[in-house]
């Protein structure tokens with residue numbers, strides 16, 4: 001498995017990174033909290049240490065924080081596009097699917113494409129519109145019309161490859177049948193089902209956040225098993241639905257759903273690399289039952305290109321360890337191990353999103 005370092009990578013779920021060198025310290029981009037986390041808490045996470053250790057190996061210098069950070073600063077300031085290319089080449093990151101809905105990471109698309117060494121496809125986030133419709137208290141029938149019209153307009157200009165929902169962040173994943181609107185949850189549930197219908201019409205996958213996330217999320221409402229009633233309803237017939245972030249920490253549950261429903265796929269972003277010690281357990285949980293041709297690698301990288309890069313490095317390391325152990329124990333052939341590795345890192349997402 002020694003030649004696996006060069007295997008191409010497609011990042012199934014990510015966000016823009018900044019297109020110019022920036023002054024914010026690296027640690028401030030390594031927390032998912034929206035609260036004001038103290039520097040000395042973030043710097044004492046395994047994620048931070050993992051980042052410094054990987055940068056030191058990339059720069060081929062001792063893993064001393066000050067030296068590594070100074071070298072990073074030097075490379076960014078002297079040739080930022082060159083530094084990004086170095087990161088992307090190191091993990092052979094070839095293609096990125098970018099969720100354009102994350103406000104804090106928004107950039108000029110043309111500028112981003114000119115600086116990004118990988119090919120880029122976009123994912124439209126439905127809450128960009130739905131949050132606004134709810135805030136303005138647009139009646140549900142008009143909201144449904146606006147949803148169809150807006151998504152059709154965006155599709156004709158942007159040619160996105162998937163639509164994403166973060167309803168898990170808003171009112172949770174227990175999507176219920178509603179005859180009429182009785183409050184925010186029913187309003188959003190109805191529009192979630194409409195969005196699923198639009199995905200089927202356009203023949204694009206529906207990416208659904210189903211996992212941990214930033215500090216404003218209620219993890220109790222984000223277990224992907226809550227989707228059961230929706231998945232058994234006619235609204236989900238023929239739909240391809242990707243559980244974004246692998247359901248983490250409900251990773252067995254995510255893999256189980258993918259084993260039960262032909263249209264369910266599992267993305268492993270965010271807990272790779274943000275869950276650090278949890279990366280291996282998460283992937284093993286998913287692999288317990290999930291068909292290996294339905295697992296999609298992603299980073300959930302945002303803000304700084306090092307997050308996308310660390311995701312690629314972490315995924316390659318985690319998958320290598322797991323696959324090698326399966327081969328050594330005679331559970332799979334080394335040929336199948338190679339196939340899994342290529343599929344999860346690149347081909348599964350390419351095929352699912354019909355990317356050429």
Ligand SMILES: [Zn+2]
Nearest residue numbers: 013014099300
């Ligand atoms: Zn994300």
